[in-house]
Amino acid sequence: MTEIADNAAEAVASVRDGATVLMGGFGNAGQPMELIDALLDAGATDLTVVNNNAGQGDAGLALLIKERRVRKIICSFPRQSDSWHFDEAYRAGEIELELVPQGNLAERMRAAGAGIGAFFTPTGYGTQLAEGKETREIDGRHYVLEYPLRGDIALIKALRADTVGNLVYRKTARNFGPVMAAAAQTTVVQVEELVEAGQLDPEHVITPGIYVDTITVLPQPTAGRDA
Numbered sequence: 001m002t003e004i005a006d007n008a009a010e011a012v013a014s015v016r017d018g019a020t021v022l023m024g025g026f027g028n029a030g031q032p033m034e035l036i037d038a039l040l041d042a043g044a045t046d047l048t049v050v051n052n053n054a055g056q057g058d059a060g061l062a063l064l065i066k067e068r069r070v071r072k073i074i075c076s077f078p079r080q081s082d083s084w085h086f087d088e089a090y091r092a093g094e095i096e097l098e099l100v101p102q103g104n105l106a107e108r109m110r111a112a113g114a115g116i117g118a119f120f121t122p123t124g125y126g127t128q129l130a131e132g133k134e135t136r137e138i139d140g141r142h143y144v145l146e147y148p149l150r151g152d153i154a155l156i157k158a159l160r161a162d163t164v165g166n167l168v169y170r171k172t173a174r175n176f177g178p179v180m181a182a183a184a185q186t187t188v189v190q191v192e193e194l195v196e197a198g199q200l201d202p203e204h205v206i207t208p209g210i211y212v213d214t215i216t217v218l219p220q221p222t223a224g225r226d227a
Contacts, residue, residue, distance in 0.1 A: 002165035002209055004194070005216040008038035011188045015039055015153055018071075020048040022109065022180040024156035028056055030173025032157040032190050034218045036060045039155070045069045050109070050151060052102070052176060054078040054086035065089055072096040074149065076105050099129065104146055106179055112148035113182025113211075120145055154184035158207070161191045162200050165209025174206060181211040188214045 005011035012035055015021065021039075025031030040063055049070050054077070055062030064070050066085040078086055078097055089095040100108070101123045111119055120143035124130045134145040156177040159170035167189060169177055181187045194217045 002163070002212050003214045004163070005188075005214050008034045008190065008216055008218060009041065011035060011190070011214050011216040012038045012042055012044075012155070014186060015042065015044045017044055018046045018048075019044065019152040020050065020150070022151035022154040022156075022176075022184050023049055023051045023061060024154070024173065024177040024180055025060075026052055026172040026175045028060065029171070030157050030169070030175065030177065031060050032155045033060045035155040035157075035188060035190050035216075036064060040064055040067065040069065046071045048072040048074065050074045050105070050149060050180075052076055052105070053080065054083050054097075056080060057082045058085075062086070065095065068094060070095055072098065074098040074100060074105070076100055076102040100149075101129065105149070106176065108146055108149035109151075109176075109179040109183040111146075112150040113179060116148060118145055118147050149183065151180065151184035152186065154180040154187045156180055156187065156189050158189050158191045160193045160195065160200065161189060161212070161215050162195050162197045162209070164197045165189075165207075165212030165215065166197075166200055166205045167191070167207035167209075167212060168200060168204050169206055178207050181207045186213045187211055188216075190216050190218045192219050193217070 047070050062085045125142045125144050130144045158167040160168045
């Protein structure tokens, strides 16, 4: 059964030190900022974070890195013009980076949710990203073996949910949210609106409620919506 948390702090209360946390978002778009802020306040540390990038500016994931709560980050785009907190921590040797091509990142989580043991991909073959990994030639093309990427908990953002956990996303929030929800042992979602079961058009549901454990409603003004 999906639980409805009264606030963000209650929603992330189960996150423990050393957890692997899958964080939704495509850059800042769709990033569950309020859940991340609550995680920061809760004090969990030594985290492994999986995200599309390594935080931006002085909000969300960037603040977790600034406060040295993140031991390791697995992402596709660690360096940007406003990734100064990651840059500082990395140069100081205070955070570990696992760089994963964006398609591989998504597919590794999808594989975890689908129960796939491993898969071969051409992406990364012949580069440093393939060092130490098994490779194979298939039909004249070279591939790298990649393994599923699972999380202890996923923190994601959706536009709307019903009381049994079915989710509808808004635009780019959909990029990583669905695969993360399926790849995590526990999925926590912040939404702008909660409706009764049966009020969502089934054709619009992207993440079925079976993957969702906790929902908290955090309405946002229209002017502050992400892309």
